[in-house]
Amino acid sequence: MGVSIDVNSQNFETEVLLQSHEQPVVVDFFATWCGPCQMLKPMLEKLVTEYDCVLAKVDIDQNPDLANVYGVEGVPDVKFFLAGQVVDGFVGVLPEPQIRDRLAQLGLESALERGLKAIAAAEAAADPETAKRQFAHLMQQYPEDRRLILAGARFLIQQGSYDSAIKLLSAIQPSEAADYRTAVGLQGMAQFQQAIADIKPDSELDQLYLQGAKAAIAQDHETALSYFLQVVERDRRYRDDGGRKAMVALFNLLGDEAALTQAYRRRLMQALY
The missing domain is CATH 3.40.30.10 (Glutaredoxin)
Known part of the structure; x- marks a missing residue:
């Protein structure tokens, strides 16, 4: 320090x-x-x-x-x-x-950066308990740091603590531009994980949404967007406009300049209007 x-x-x-x-x-x-x-x-x-x-x-x-x-x-x-x-x-x-x-x-590395590297090493070694302790220690020191909040949310999502991840991400406000877009994207990933755990595929729309959620978790973003677009085209009311919200979450995660974002945003507009 x-x-x-x-x-x-x-x-x-x-x-x-x-x-x-x-x-x-x-x-x-x-x-x-x-x-x-x-x-x-x-x-x-x-x-x-x-x-x-x-x-x-x-x-x-x-x-x-x-x-x-x-x-x-x-x-x-x-x-x-x-x-x-x-x-x-x-x-x-x-x-x-x-x-x-x-x-x-200048050859400087912050204590937070060293801590995040140690967490990444613990995750790579499949040692979530060590990573969890290190996250808790860093959050005490840097509770407002957006990089730490985003990294912590990713970790919680991987551990299946979806509600905790969403609560952590709620600290990031719309005025925070890029960090907020990433937070919205991660909230979407948490919701996809929840959907996979909770939805019983009783209908074709359920199956489409679950396929999209699984593809999103696997980072097959184009496949995910394709499935969610089909949900939008068939029923806007499904899961309270869930297809469109899922696509927006992926747009935020990918960024406005991504080719997939631009292509599927146009297709979404066509489906909506």
């Missing part, structure tokens, strides 16, 4: 230049009047709790000499220091995943 400190002209050499010989130092040149700076600050402070690095915050109005030395013309201006030298940086506000990529390029 890293630390976050305020740095000025007097301690810059010690806290940044010398310290960067021991571990990477992320210097955030900011101004109190800068709106984007206030957006970026909590993001950087959150990240530093995961990575073994130092976040050094420099107010350019209080330390114009440092801003001048390092060519700061606009804020926020973030610079990465290693061995006393600037090795990378960016100006403005980047999305969190892009900042994580920059940190990875």
Whole structure:
């Protein structure tokens, strides 16, 4: 776990230049009047709790000499220091995943990333109990992290804990764009697993829906979409518009740019209208 400190002209050499010989130092040149700076600050402070690095915050109005030395013309201006030298940086506000990529390029790996790798290794070794304990430990430390929530939901679905998976995914809101689409897709996968366990194929529609659910679980997405489309074409009322909802779940899982999404979204529109 890293630390976050305020740095000025007097301690810059010690806290940044010398310290960067021991571990990477992320210097955030900011101004109190800068709106984007206030957006970026909590993001950087959150990240530093995961990575073994130092976040050094420099107010350019209080330390114009440092801003001048390092060519700061606009804020926020973030610079990465290693061995006393600037090795990378960016100006403005980047999305969190892009900042994580920059940190990875410095050879840094977060505690959460190490934990997720350990979980993947436990799953590969068919050791679900170890994976479950590790998930519980990480959820205590990073309860709001969307990558962890999505990974945890996948694990719960694999373990047959469908209601728990759906409850976990409910924390992700529609405003969260890509994460929300993935969450909706995973909720659909949980519902497919439930359907396989619960539905007795008493009718042709039951059989079509179950075939689609099994194909979706097997990641044969085209076959799944084909079966669900047949359900839509035959009876919109089946399972409370279940065929259409199943297709939408797969669209969210595949993404808007996927060829299958685009092709079957057109076919769905034709079936509906």
